[in-house]
Amino acid sequence: MKRILVTGGAGFLGSHLCERLLSRGHEVLCVDNLFTGRKANIAHLLDNPYFEFMRHDVTFPLYVEVDEIYNLACPASPIHYQFDPVQTTKTSVIGAINMLGLAKRTKAKILQASTSEVYGDPQVHPQPESYRGCVNTLGIRACYDEGKRCAETLFFDYHRQHQVTIKVMRIFNTYGPRMHPNDGRVVSNFIMQALQGQDITIYGDGLQTRSFCYVDDLIEGMELLMNSRDEFTGPVNIGNPGEFTIKQLAEKVISLTHSSSQIIYQPLPQDDPMQRQPIIELAKQELNWQPKVVLEEGLKKTIAYFQQMIIKSK
Ligand code: NAD
Ligand code: UDP
Numbered sequence: 001m002k003r004i005l006v007t008g009g010a011g012f013l014g015s016h017l018c019e020r021l022l023s024r025g026h027e028v029l030c031v032d033n034l035f036t037g038r039k040a041n042i043a044h045l046l047d048n049p050y051f052e053f054m055r056h057d058v059t060f061p062l063y064v065e066v067d068e069i070y071n072l073a074c075p076a077s078p079i080h081y082q083f084d085p086v087q088t089t090k091t092s093v094i095g096a097i098n099m100l101g102l103a104k105r106t107k108a109k110i111l112q113a114s115t116s117e118v119y120g121d122p123q124v125h126p127q128p129e130s131y132r133g134c135v136n137t138l139g140i141r142a143c144y145d146e147g148k149r150c151a152e153t154l155f156f157d158y159h160r161q162h163q164v165t166i167k168v169m170r171i172f173n174t175y176g177p178r179m180h181p182n183d184g185r186v187v188s189n190f191i192m193q194a195l196q197g198q199d200i201t202i203y204g205d206g207l208q209t210r211s212f213c214y215v216d217d218l219i220e221g222m223e224l225l226m227n228s229r230d231e232f233t234g235p236v237n238i239g240n241p242g243e244f245t246i247k248q249l250a251e252k253v254i255s256l257t258h259s260s261s262q263i264i265y266q267p268l269p270q271d272d273p274m275q276r277q278p279i280i281e282l283a284k285q286e287l288n289w290q291p292k293v294v295l296e297e298g299l300k301k302t303i304a305y306f307q308q309m310i311i312k313s314k
């Protein structure tokens, strides 16, 4: 049994991870400031004697004794990370310094939830880990993208300078139950709109693409990466290579929900990437990982979750 710290553990991905680690017999310390996370995501874990929740902001130092750290703390949806952009950069950068300092002192292994956003609006398609990216340092997405890029730098410098064992995971768009219904991400938006008979809001012409990974696949990749050989640092892409236009996603959601919603078109936000698709050869080779859940199957499970949520709120 290991003592494992999950920062951002009350969020969408973090709560699934806490659940998975507990099911493996580990002790889990979930640290979260509840900015975008919710107690409801972890309510079912609070009775477990091996689970502990601590309300704490990772931009402040944290002194605990742990064997492993999964660093997920950071708002992930554009409306949330752009709400207080300075705090977003602080969370990624100062948060990484504090968690790396903690890893250094306790000799814990540490995994960083990085992102496909380090590639920005990519000029190379699909994206291999070797691609260095195309990020507008001055734009409204930079607080998130540059914060995550700097965090990767810090991870590699702590690794080289202080021999901290690191794992850097570049996560591509992930969806599933416990996404925040109002966080503005495309999958949750479209499903909520379709289920409530509201217009489906496509930004731009809907021809921009994304590749969507179901949460269970993602968490499996995360666990495999943490347990990979010590010398394997990443960065490694984890995502589903199935690429869809946003318009195709809207049509799929309408058809799966049997919704009467109409598609409407709204302006494309600044610096919105035109295309995104992971190359996952490295994950296949090193982790023997590849996603199993196809979009339609994952969407059905996510739709069922939001349906329940709407019923309960009535
Ligand atoms: P989320 O917003 O649901 O989870 C983030 C969690 O971090 C929330 O619970 C939030 O309250 C917490 N948090 C934010 N700032 C904090 C701070 N300063 N101190 C402590 N806790 C803080 O988002 P998610 O989708 O679960 O994302 C989890 C991680 O994965 C993030 O680091 C995100 O950047 C990364 N990621 C997610 C995706 C995706 O598609 N879901 C894609 C790429 C990367
Ligand atoms: N830190 C922490 N918990 C620990 C150890 C360190 O939060 O258990 C923080 C502390 O605030 C420190 C940062 O991590 O500023 C970086 O630690 P490091 O040892 O690298 O640097 P230093 O202590 O020399 O600033």
Ligand code: UDP
Residues within 6 Å of the ligand: 077, 078, 173, 184, 185, 186, 187, 189, 190, 201, 202, 203, 204, 208, 210, 246, 268, 269, 272, 273
């Ligand atoms: N998007 C959209 N309608 C929405 C929400 C998002 O058309 O209601 C688009 C958005 O402009 C982007 C894509 O869907 O091109 C994915 O957006 P999301 O915020 O989910 O993730 P990210 O842009 O960070 O990949």
